[in-house]
Amino acid sequence: MNKNITLKDVAREAGVSIPTVSRVLNDEKFVSELVREKVKEAAKKLNYHPEWSARSLRLRKTDIIGMIIPSVTDYFFSSIVLGVERYFRRKGKELILFNTSNDEVIEEKAIKLAISKRVEGIVLATICKNNKVIGSMIESFGTPFVLVDNKIEVEKVDFVLADDINGSYKLIRHLIEVHGNREIACISGPFDESSGFDKLYGYKKALVEDDIPVKEDYIKVAHWKKNEAYEATRELLSMKDRPEAIYCMNANMLIGCLRYLNDKEIKVPDDISIVTFDDYDFVSAMNPPITTLERIDLEMGEKAAELLLERINGDGGDYKEIRIGADLVIRKSCGCK
């Protein structure tokens, strides 16, 4: 284990003072070519790496961004992480990842931890619902936040959200207009999360437009979970007025739904049509491929990162709420050829 090389060592090697080395390495002006060369050479020779905690202590900036998500193995969130990471990598900032495992307590701790690590900003996909805790935490710190995916009641924060209402609306309208479906069920997220609420709103809006009654029995809340969606599908298919189509509001619930259909050898789209909100690689590899909406997760990640950086740099202006829309991706599971 070789002892760390510091500016002091480089300075001695190059025969100059410490600040001069610092100036060279930070590409500042007011240093002669000769010295510049000497210093660079010495730094290279000694294999110098700056001590970043000293730097950030002095500069009062860490170049670190916090990213707090429920689950990195969720297709949706890992894509957002990619978008955020990619953006900040180009800007010379690092990403610290916090995986809350869908646990509100862990989420709270993660926020506190991130703050105490002096991250410059936080991208947060919260699972918090009506709970005011997170909101007041956010407001009590000076650190900028961008919230993705879910909207909660909190001031002075930017939002990057999916256009849940219109996405749902488009999917359901397709089933109605093109396939003449009227008996359309949905496997839903919880309504106390904005994404669940809005997706349901879009679903209802599409039905109401053709005076199709909204049957409460057709709305199954599966909390974005595979297992619950499996069960929900079972219930839907055992109804006497079995639906003609099922709309899954996320990829996990699609998986649960399809598992049930496979187990019972129920044919898609002959026996029942399926549509889902999120397009991931495997969605198009299904048999049949599933009709869905374009992917927006990467775009959401990049946009969130962009907003956060503006806010960090102090030129964010008014707080924004950005909705990212998506067009239909029509495949076969809805009955299209």
Next chain:
Amino acid sequence: MNKNITLKDVAREAGVSIPTVSRVLNDEKFVSELVREKVKEAAKKLNYHPEWSARSLRLRKTDIIGMIIPSVTDYFFSSIVLGVERYFRRKGKELILFNTSNDEVIEEKAIKLAISKRVEGIVLATICKNNKVIGSMIESFGTPFVLVDNKIEVEKVDFVLADDINGSYKLIRHLIEVHGNREIACISGPFDESSGFDKLYGYKKALVEDDIPVKEDYIKVAHWKKNEAYEATRELLSMKDRPEAIYCMNANMLIGCLRYLNDKEIKVPDDISIVTFDDYDFVSAMNPPITTLERIDLEMGEKAAELLLERINGDGGDYKEIRIGADLVIRKSCGCK
């Protein structure tokens, strides 16, 4: 933006000296109950958070781990990230994520960056092949490394790897012994990566055991990629001696393969059998569900984290190479009922 509260502020508030506050907050001995209470109260009142760059500068430890992977959106890697994150979270360490996008140059930069950030250790899933650059970089730094997924020629490093040979072997033996298949093709990773090489080795070993000739035409290298696997599947199915079964060596290539089969409406397992190496959520939701091996990615992540921590703490002992094995998960795509 409220100015940061420091030990100094807390000390003044509590009417004690700075070191005393430090001692209280770090739960050290030699401080009276009275003072302890006063300080804690003051810290809470002022909402004190330690300045972590100062702390790590003084303590010469950062509590930060670097995690370098090719792609966080890959099912395999995101699970490893989860395993690593979960382990280190419990140990009070943070995870900085580097996504190299399968680019060797970015990977090199990521390593250097991680080192200069003084991470205490690095979990690396390298895409490096015969290239000696990464190896010599690793050896030149004092920072502990654990390499996952891929093995390269490098000293003084721990490895956590899948038991690629036996996994492949089990899958192919199942096709041979249970289904009597002899014409078995594979869509493979590149052979200059250990995981590709070893998986191919297991595949051949299984064939040779029954004196089944290894046809080079049946081995298609698709570099773990969806698109290339799509093309490979096309080629395989247009051969005059079309195979009875295809073995996909990772989930991405499975997706590409299935996309082609769906496009051409080729039935699994009636027209062709399919097996794959990795089990992910969607693999069991396919129609039919795909026969595969148990998931080991989470275990790999946790194990890698464990080894790295031992190494950081200096009680790692001899360098290890750990192989994690997995049993078959038999579903319907191989022809089983």
Next chain:
DNA sequence: ATAATATCTGAAAACGTTATTAATATCGTT
């Protein structure tokens, strides 16, 4: 009562960097 010991507290230094300020060298102009 005194000495010895255990317990508590504060002053000062150090970690490695950058910013400020001051000092020196260089140059062109008169």
Next chain:
DNA sequence: AACGATATTAATAACGTTTTCAGATATTAT
């Protein structure tokens, strides 16, 4: 040749913590 302006360098302080180390106080033993 002397002056001021400018370019280059060095000395020093500061960022917020923890770690000596020494001093102070309380406790116990003699």
